[in-house]
Structures are given as C-alpha cells and as structure tokens.
Amino acid sequence: xxxxxxxxxxxxxxxxxxxxxxxxxxxxxxxxxxxxxxxxxxxxxxxxxxxxxxxxxxxxxxxxxxxxxxxxxxxxxxxxxxxxxxxxxxxxxxxxxxxxxxxxxxxxxxxxxxx
Amino acid sequence: xxxxxxxxxxxxxxxxxxxxxxxxxxxxxxxxxxxxxxxxxxxxxxxxxxxxxxxxxxxxxxxxxxxxxxxxxxxxxxxxxxxxxxxxxxxxxxxxxxxxxxxxxxxxxxxxxx
Numbered sequence: 001x002x003x004x005x006x007x008x009x010x011x012x013x014x015x016x017x018x019x020x021x022x023x024x025x026x027x028x029x030x031x032x033x034x035x036x037x038x039x040x041x042x043x044x045x046x047x048x049x050x051x052x053x054x055x056x057x058x059x060x061x062x063x064x065x066x067x068x069x070x071x072x073x074x075x076x077x078x079x080x081x082x083x084x085x086x087x088x089x090x091x092x093x094x095x096x097x098x099x100x101x102x103x104x105x106x107x108x109x110x111x112x113x114x115x
Numbered sequence: 116x117x118x119x120x121x122x123x124x125x126x127x128x129x130x131x132x133x134x135x136x137x138x139x140x141x142x143x144x145x146x147x148x149x150x151x152x153x154x155x156x157x158x159x160x161x162x163x164x165x166x167x168x169x170x171x172x173x174x175x176x177x178x179x180x181x182x183x184x185x186x187x188x189x190x191x192x193x194x195x196x197x198x199x200x201x202x203x204x205x206x207x208x209x210x211x212x213x214x215x216x217x218x219x220x221x222x223x224x225x226x227x228x229x
Contacts, residue, residue: 004157033215043203043222044119050215091158101146101209101216102171105158 002027004094006106013082013113021077021109023092029053034068034075035093035103045091051075082113118142121206121221128196129229136191136224138206146211147189148218149181152203164189196228 003026013019025034032053037045049059051068059066063080079086089110093103119140128134140147149161163171164183178200180192189206203223209216 035217037218037220043205043225045205045207045218045220047217047219050217052215095215101148101163101211101213101218102160103158103218107155107157 002029002032002094002096002104004092004104004106006090006092006109008109009107010110010112013111015083015113015115016081017113018078018080019082019111019113021079021090021092021111023075023077023106025073025075025092025094027094027096029096031096033095035095036066036075036077037091037093039089039091039108041088048077048090079111082111084113084115087111087113118219119206119208119221121204121224123224124222125225125227127227127229128193130196130198132196133192133194135193136204136206136226138189138191138221140187140189140206140208140219142208142210142219144208144210144219145186146209146216147183147186148207148209149189149191150205150207150220152205152223154202158205162191193226196226198228201226201228 005024034051036048039045065078067076089108091108092106122137146165151159160173161175162181167183178195182190205223206221207218
C-alpha cells in the first residue's frame with residue numbers, strides 16, 4: 001500500500017528563518033510521482049511542484065527548494081528566508097503511474113511564520 | 116471567474132436534511148474530483164469523474180451521491196448525514212487523468228452536521 005508521512009504537525013518560525021518540511025513516502029512501485037501542495041487559510045490547495053521517480057535532481061524555484069532522495073524515500077521541501085505569506089498548511093502527496101490521477105496525501109504540516 | 120468555484124462555502128445541516136454542494140470549473144478540464152478533508156487526517160479521495168463518467172468511488176457511503184452533468188459541473192448530494200461527516204469538502208479538476216497531472220482545487224465547502 002502507498003503511504004505518505006509528514007511527521008511535523010506544526011512548525012513555528014520567525015520571518016527570514018529557513019525551514020524544512022519533511023516528507024517520507026512508501027510505495028513498492030518503481031514509477032510514481034511526488035507532489036507538494038500549499039493550502040493557505042482561504043482553503044484551496046495550490047500546486048507547488050511535481051517530481052517523477054526517475055528524476056532525482058533537486059529543484060530550486062525562488063525561495064523554494066526540494067530535495068528528492070530515493071535512497072531514503074524522502075521528498076523534503078525547504079523555504080529559504082521565510083515570509084509571513086508562507087504561513088499555510090503544506091501537503092506532500094504521492095501518485096502512482098496507473099494512468100489515473102489518485103493522489104495519496106500526507107496529513108500536512110502547518111507552518112506559522114511570525115513577523 | 117476563478118478556476119474552480121465551490122458553493123456554498125459554508126453549510127450547516129441536520130442529520131435528516133438533504134442538501135447539495137456544487138462545483139464548477141472554468142479551466143476546460145475533463146476530469147473532476149471530490150476530496151474530503153477532516154481534521155488531523157489526510158485528504159481522502161471520494162469520487163472521480165472523467166468526461167462525465169464516474170471512474171472512481173472510493174468506498175464512499177451511499178448517503179453521499181455525486182452527479183456530473185457535464186465536464187464543467189460536479190455536484191455532491193447529501194442526505195441523512197452523520198456528525199462525523201462534518202469536514203471540508205474540496206473539489207478539484209485536471210486535464211486528463213494521468214498520474215502526473217496537476218490538480219486545481221476550489222476553496223472548499225465547510226460542512227457541519229448537527
């Protein structure tokens with residue numbers, strides 16, 4: 001069975017601090033996709049990134065970066081120089097290559113960035 | 116119009132009421148989804164529709180009845196609900212159903228069952 005674990009329930013930081021959100025996944029499939037979504041207080045989940053299982057290159061997008069390591073089944077997300085607008089719940093998710101979009105989500109990590 | 120619109124945003128109902136949640140997407144996508152988000156639990160996929168046809172029912176109780184009249188509209192009809200059904204119900208859409216597809220979510224309908 002597939003599973004996504006986000007062990008950090010809530011993280012509080014002060015603005016400009018760097019913060020890493022952890023994500024560990026479980027699957028026996030060799031082809032899969034990993035995602036991060038952001039859920040601000042308004043409620044809608046916003047897509048941040050997608051990674052396929054054959055692409056272990058780390059990615060940087062502005063203040064966001066992602067570290068994908070198959071050896072440890074982890075797909076961690078780092079925000080550099082955090083800002084108050086980064087306050088949200090962040091979800092890691094896994095999708096199998098079944099020709100069908102069926103995301104398995106983690107329980108989410110709530111990030112609070114204070115001024 | 117924003118991408119995925121859900122109404123109502125908040126709903127309070129008794130266990131004997133019948134109500135419906137509505138979702139509309141303006142993105143030209145062909146696949147639509149209902150997810151349930153309960154406190155301290157992962158988002159749960161409920162239903163998937165592709166080109167109006169239901170392709171997934173994730174063992175959802177029959178008191179939840181989905182309807183997809185066309186690729187742009189999705190409803191969730193509710194009847195005889197239980198208090199544990201109180202949750203945020205999120206609608207999403209995607210272009211195609213491929214596993215790599217990005218989902219676009221609405222802001223959700225917050226349901227409280229008394």
